[in-house]
Amino acid sequence: MINETNVTDLDFEENFVFSGNSRFQSSSSTSATRLEANSQRYLDCLGECEVDLSKLPKRRSALNEAFEPHVLDVDATIQKTRLFGRDWDAGSIMQSRMDVLFKMARKDMMSLESQLVTNALTSKSCGKSSPNSAFVMRKNCVDLYSFLDEYFSSVAAVPKYSWCLGTLLRPLCEQIEKFQKQLGRLTSLPESVFLHASNARGNKCEQPSYHLFHMHLDIRWMHLNVQLKVYKAWDSQQVLCDSQVIESSAITKADISGKANSLMFELIDLAFLRFEKLFGSGCCKKSPFSCSCIQDLWVYLHRFYSSLFNEYEGTAFWSSFCGYIGKINGFHSEDFSIGNPQIYQEASSSNKVVFSLWLLCNVTILHKSVGLAVSSNHAILENLLKLLVSDETNEGDIKTCLVFIESLCVQLWEPKVEPIVCLWEYFHKKINSSFYLPGSSIDSIATLSKTSSGLLKHVRTLMETKRSCATTSFQHFIRIVGLHLLRTKNTPRHWNVIKGRVFSKMSGPRIGSLSQTGEHHVVVLFVMLAITVGVGQVDNKFVEIITTIKRAKESLSSDLIQGLMAFIVLSLDEKQNVSKLVGVVVDHVNAISPLDGFDVLKRFTEEVQEIFIMDDSPGLGLHLLLDSWMSSYLTCCAPVESSRLLESVLVIVNRLKVRSCLSCPDQDTILFVERLWEQLNPYFNGMSAHMPVQSAEVAASLVVLFMNTGNHERASAIMNLFIVKDCSDVWLSRRFITKLILNDNVVSLLPRYNKIIIKAWIRCCIICTDTFSMEMKSFTSYVSNIEEISTICNDGDFSLVDSKEPLLYLCTSFRSKFESTENIYQKQNLRERLTSYLDGIDRWLKSNMVSQDHEIVHNVFKASGNMIRLCSHLLYTKSKPNTVLQQIIDTLLLSASVRNPEYKLPVAVAQSMKEFLHLFIEGLHSLYSNQDSYIMRMIKELVSVYIPRCVTLPSPLPVASSTRFNLVAELASFSCSLRCLIFETVSNQFFKKKAKMPHVHARHALTFLKDSLSLNDWNADVVRCFIRGCFERLCDTMMFCDDKSAALAHSKNVVKTLLNSDVLRENSDLIDSLSYCLAALCNEHLAWSSRQTFDLIISLSNDAPDLVVRFLPQLLDTIKHIETKRGVGYDKNLRFGLERVETNLRSIKADHHRPV
Incomplete structure (x- = not known):
């Protein structure tokens, strides 16, 4: 600084005015004083500048008046x-x-x-x-x-x-x-x-x-x-x-221009000092103008140059600016005597490039925002880019520079293709690089979306939203290229130059050596090109690249498949044929083994689903997507995944079905439907219990489509598959039929299948648990209108549809019709019709008897039991083999495994047998009027097999609630002959005569007998049949069974309960029946087992002395009869036994009259 020592010696008076030599003085009469005129002629700072210049303050300061x-x-x-x-x-x-x-x-x-x-x-x-x-x-x-x-x-x-x-x-x-x-x-x-x-x-x-x-x-x-x-x-x-x-x-102008350059260069130096204090990409968020006044000076300098050189395009300003930037970066040889280039000597080349682009971009934005002329300085930009890409610049600097390059090339300057080409020369060399920025989140590594729609959304997002979505420098490059191509869409030269440079770098050796990351980058690049310039411009080259990679690596990565699918979607959007693209990807997918490459197959299937849902036209080669991969996938995938694929197929099939109903189907529709059936036919032919219901809906829609296209033969084949063939899943048949009957043009084809449809409906009633669902009601309504059913079931105001249990109503109607007619031929016709409806029922029942769904098992036994109970005469013909009744009994009740004593019934079957065994027995017994030994044997076997499995033994511990055994509870409603048959069967099966060791299931039988009395409220008819069928055998057990056996005590308890019942004393005929049984017992055993017989009578006298007293005369007559047969007038042992009984009765009487 210069020391002005003499300035302090100056001494002026306050308000001193120098006017001695004024040459501007013209009159002394008036005067005007200029005081504080410059009070507003100073820069007034507003603080640090914002990067967003839309917030540029609107103000007037001193320099605005320059x-x-x-x-x-x-x-x-x-x-x-x-x-x-x-x-x-x-x-x-x-x-x-x-x-x-x-x-x-x-x-x-x-x-x-x-x-x-x-x-x-x-x-x-x-x-x-x-x-x-x-x-x-x-x-x-x-x-x-x-x-x-x-x-x-x-x-x-x-x-x-x-x-x-x-x-x-x-x-x-x-x-x-x-x-x-x-x-x-x-x-x-x-x-x-x-x-x-x-x-x-x-x-x-x-x-x-x-x-x-x-x-x-x-x-x-x-x-x-x-x-x-x-x-x-x-x-x-x-x-x-x-x-x-x-x-x-x-x-001179040169002097003034030099001073202006000096100020500009010093402002550039100030910006660099600010840049050095910013960390990495921080300059993207900061302005190079440290305060609003410096920002204003940059604007005023532009105006100053324009005023000095009388030009308003900013040529002089930008020439000086770019010249100094070039000097800083070392590619301008001229020597600037002004400025301070020394401060840049220690900065790296990449840092100087980043700074130059930062300042160039911000100054350009500033001038454009205030309406000044902006020059497209592509020359300096290209030089900076060459310097940037030639040096080993790190990823962070590249990414930062791309921010400024985008602003300059896409938003501020006139478009020029050379900077894009320069960037491509850099990125294609590093196409296999991940462009990962050290220190950033792992999420910043570019990954491809799992679906083509996600890939397209990702690429569109790169170009349509803020640049912050570009997480890597390559993504930002893709964004710049895409925006440039969109901006120059009407200028073919730009695309031709880019296409020439990009395609020329995609040579065979280069493509074959791509890593997975490189393949990802190629896919993103070509998808971006397809979006911006159209698929037709790049699809041939992309297919060539895919073919080259497949030839080199013998496989395609998931990234490449996603790229192909994205091209297909774009082609469909542009209404272009996709045959060429589809052929490449389908050939690859067809060759994939479902076991080894299921993930690839699944991902491709999801892509096809999206295309089916999105596109409403079957043309443009879309049918080629349907190939052998579909049946392979449906066969090996889980039900949930197959249902998703079929749901997508159903969308497009239904769309075509509606269109075919409104107008004549075109050739594309016919081709698509035929191709679809070719791929689904193997899957439908291998029907399993795990097929989703969507398969039935697709099949029904295909029938309608084939009918509309005139292919009745194909429609019949599908109907045979879903109606005639006994598929293992009844829900498929039901869904198929209910969907068909909604279409009027198909109903005309259904009458030939009436019998099969009725058969399917009966099967649904037996197996399906949702009887009251709308689908089942619709099915029932259709069946009720079939003539051969309506003539039997529709009676006046009540029909099959009105019934709460349609199958039960059908059986009742058949029985009524059968019993009301006397014509033997009509009876035979009814029997044959019902038998034909139930043909193959053993297969239906067998597949569902082991179902994990307890409701299905319950429904099967209930429906089958009611059919046997109501229609046994129609389902069975004596001496005729393999009748429907025999099939039902052998499948549900008397299979080979059930006859094995060690076999344990499934829980659902055991519960169902407890509830519905009586229906089967009741229906079988109605056939016994013909004295059919087969039926008799069947009833006895059912009783002997299921009583041990259905009776719950009493336990001292509390047990969980269990299903009631209805064979016991419903005895009172049975006929007398059936009750007697049941009791006799129990006695003969579980209580052998003179057996010391009881039957292994004797306790179950005794519990059954005791419950038969108690659960029927000691019904006299039940008690009578009990005495007739069981009492004698129970007494036999009491006589000969081992004393240590639990069955003996249980038998005594049952007999005691019977003897002490009120119903026995209220009905003399019951006492007579009891006396008759005792007399028969004595006649059989008194001669040879007198001790056991008298012990029994004494035991009975302890429980019911009054009944024994009534029986004594008969006992005496029996003794005398035996003595006569033996030829003796007095048998000491027998008389002694009688005396024991009488003595016991007297002691009981004495105890009864003894005062307490």
Whole structure:
């Protein structure tokens, strides 16, 4: 800095006015004083700048007035101006006091610098300085330059005063240069000044660093402005003075341009100092303009160059700017004597490129936002790109640079293809790289979506949303190329150049060596090209690439398959034929083994599903998607996955079905349907219990389509498959038929299948549990209208549809019809019809008897039991083998496994047998009127097999609630003969005569007998049949069974319960039956087993002495009869036994009358 020691010696009076030599004084009568005219001619900072220039503040500051004329009225009365706190004569001050003014300015500048040194970052100065004295000193200096600006504008406006320029020009230039040297460069300021240079409080801020920095900006700009005004003032006037003086004092354009360049380059240096403090990609979020005033200066510089060179395209500005940027990066040889290139020497090449692009982009955005001319500086951009890609630039710098390149090439400048080509030259060499940025999240690594729709969405998102969606530099490159192609869609040259460069790099050896990441990048690139320029422009090349990779690697990755599927989707959107694309992917998928490559097959299937749902046309080669992979996938996949595929197929089939009903099907529809049936036929032929119901819906829709296309043979084949063939899943048949009957044009084909449909309906009634579902009601309604059913079931106001249990109503109707007719031929016809409906029932029942669904098992036994109970005469013919009744019994009740005593019934079967065994037995017994030994044997076997399995033994521990055994509970409703048959069968099977060891299931039989009495409320008819069928055998057990057997105690308990019942004493005929049984027992055993017989009678007398007393005469007659047969008049043993009985009765009587 220059020390102005003599400035402090100046002593001026307050309000001093110099007017001695004023040449602007024209009259002394009036005067005008210019006071504080420049109070608003200073930069007023708004703080740090935003990157988003849409928030650019709308304001007027001092520098906005730089190019507006400020003319003083030089012909007016003496004018005064206020500078440095004093009043001066505006007319003469420049001639007489110029050096004093500049000395005072230099003094204030040094004082401001001294405040910065002594007070560091505070805003208080030393001594007796007033508040915010820093601003006062800055204001003094700026006001001086503002006065100079106005002074020269005023002089130039009046030709008669132009002679002043010749005398003032040289001393003024010397003073300005002297002040400029003392001011120094912006970059020479201390770092603390830059730290506090921006402040949102603006000029209200009291920090010296703020005002020192902004004084530099004010003065530098005013200096340029004053020089420009002097130059233009002199250039526009014809002055009459010595030409030598003029020449020696003239300011040239080159001088002014040099000063402007110096300011611009220093602003660039300031931006670099700011860039060095930002971390990596942080410059994307920060502006290179540290404060709003620097931002304004960049705008004013552009206008300044335009004013200086009388051009408004910004050529001079951008030429100087790009020249210095080129010098910084080392590809301009010219030597700049101004600026400070030394600060860039330690920076790396990539950092300088990033900085250059950052500044270039932001300055361009700034000028465009304020309406200034923006030059497309592609030359400097291309040089920077070449430098960027030639060096080993890291991924972070590349990604940061692409942000600025996008703004310049896509948003700000006219499109040019060369930068895109330059970038491609870099990225194709690193196509196999992951472009992973160290330190970033693992999610930033590019991965392909699982579906083609996801891939298309991803690529479209790259081009349609903010650039933040591009997580890698390659994705950002894809975004730039896509946006460029969209922008230049009407200019084929751009696409032709890019196509030539891209396609030429996709050679055979290069493609064959692609890694999985490289394949991903190629797919994304070509999908982007297809979206922007159309599939037709790139599909051939993409297919060629896929073929080359498959030939080199003998397989295709999932990424490539997704790319092909994305191309198919785009082609369908553009209504282009996809045969070529489909052929490549289907050939590959068909060759995949379902076991080894199921994941690939599944992913491809999901793609096809999306296409079927999305596209509503079967043309454009879409039918080629249906190939052998479909049947392979449906065969090996899980039911849930097959249902998804069939659901998608159903969408397009239903769409075609509706269209075929409205108009004649076209050739594409016929071709698609035939192709679909070719692939589904093997799957439908191998029907299993796990097929989804969607298969039936697809088949039904195909029938309708084939009917509409006139292919009745194909429609019949499908109906045979789902109706005639006994598929294992009845729900499929039901769904198939219910879907068919909704179509009028198919109903005409159904009558030939009436018997099969009735058979399927009966099967549904037996197996399906959702009897009241809408689907089942619809099925029942259709069946009820079939003539051969309606003639039997529809009786007046009540029909099959109105019944709560349609199958039960059908059986009842058949039985009524059978019993009401006397015609043997009609009876035979009814029997044959019902038998035909139930043909193959053993297969239906067998497959569902082992179902895990207990409701199905329950329904099967209930329906079968009711059919046997109601229609046994129609289902069985004596001596005829393999009748329907025999099939049902052998399948459900008397299979080979059930006859094995160790076989344990499944839980569902055991519960169903408890509930419905009585229905089967009741129906079988109705056939016994013919004395059919087969039926009799069947009933006895059912009783002997299922009583041990259905009776629950009593336990001292509480047991969970179990199903009631209805064979016991329903005995009272049976006929007498059936009850007797059941009791006799129990007795004969589980209680052998004179057996010391009871039957292994004797306890189950005894529990059954006891429950038969108690659960039927001691019904007299049940008790009578019990006595007739069981009492004698129970007494036999009491006589001969081992004393330690539990069955003996249980038998005694059952007999005791019977003897003590009230119903026995209320009905004399029951007592007579009991006496008859005892007499028969005595006749059989008294002669040879007298001890056991008398022990039995004594035991009975203990429980029921009154009954034994009534029996004594018969006992005596039996004894006498035996004695007669033996030929003796008195048998001591028998008489002694009788005496024991009588003695026991007397003791019981005595105990009864003994007082308590």
